[in-house]
Amino acid sequence: MNDAARYGAVLGLVQVVFGALSTLVAAETSGWETAAKATGQAMSATPVSTGNQLLLSLVTIASLAVFIILLLRFTRRRADMVTANGAGFSFGDGLKYILGMAFFSALVYTVWEILSRNVIFREWNAYALDQSLDILSASFNSSSAMPLEELVKSTREAFYSPMIILVSVIMSLMLKSLFFGVFVALKTRREPNIFINTGDNE
Numbered sequence: 001m002n003d004a005a006r007y008g009a010v011l012g013l014v015q016v017v018f019g020a021l022s023t024l025v026a027a028e029t030s031g032w033e034t035a036a037k038a039t040g041q042a043m044s045a046t047p048v049s050t051g052n053q054l055l056l057s058l059v060t061i062a063s064l065a066v067f068i069i070l071l072l073r074f075t076r077r078r079a080d081m082v083t084a085n086g087a088g089f090s091f092g093d094g095l096k097y098i099l100g101m102a103f104f105s106a107l108v109y110t111v112w113e114i115l116s117r118n119v120i121f122r123e124w125n126a127y128a129l130d131q132s133l134d135i136l137s138a139s140f141n142s143s144s145a146m147p148l149e150e151l152v153k154s155t156r157e158a159f160y161s162p163m164i165i166l167v168s169v170i171m172s173l174m175l176k177s178l179f180f181g182v183f184v185a186l187k188t189r190r191e192p193n194i195f196i197n198t199g200d201n202e
Helices: 002-030 032-039 050-085 091-120 122-138 148-160 162-188
Strands: none
Touching: 002 050, 002 091, 002 122, 050 091, 050 162, 091 122, 091 148, 091 162, 122 148, 148 162
């Protein structure tokens, strides 16, 4: 499990890099700072141009591609190590290993999300949250069991809650790794090699 933790940390750091890049691109292309300074209050961001939207899409695609490539490479390394003495590496072994990496990567990415929302990109995240809450308020159904003020308050608290962030990151990365991990585990499974003598006797 040591290599699962190590490789999972690498996966997590890669996700942090792409997460930071996505945030920077979104913040820089939205024009939110200019809009906020001009009015002295929150307002809708400048619509993202087609070129900027394309850049955001490319970052997302690149992040996913690198994630899958690393998932495959790390799992293949594990399979090679396990099967070096003739043992097998089943589909279940691969999937279990992949989910192990996903768990450790989620821990790393959780730290980033907490710092991003509360420290590093605090103003941008607060602005983006306000925009989302404005949309929520506009579409709010007055017949809902929960009053609007309470709903907004609970949503805001959940957005900054370390525990909620941890749970949401673990769930999203586990599901993401499970989806792609099925194909990776199928690709890296190995049958036992009965012709390799693992004993001490000739």
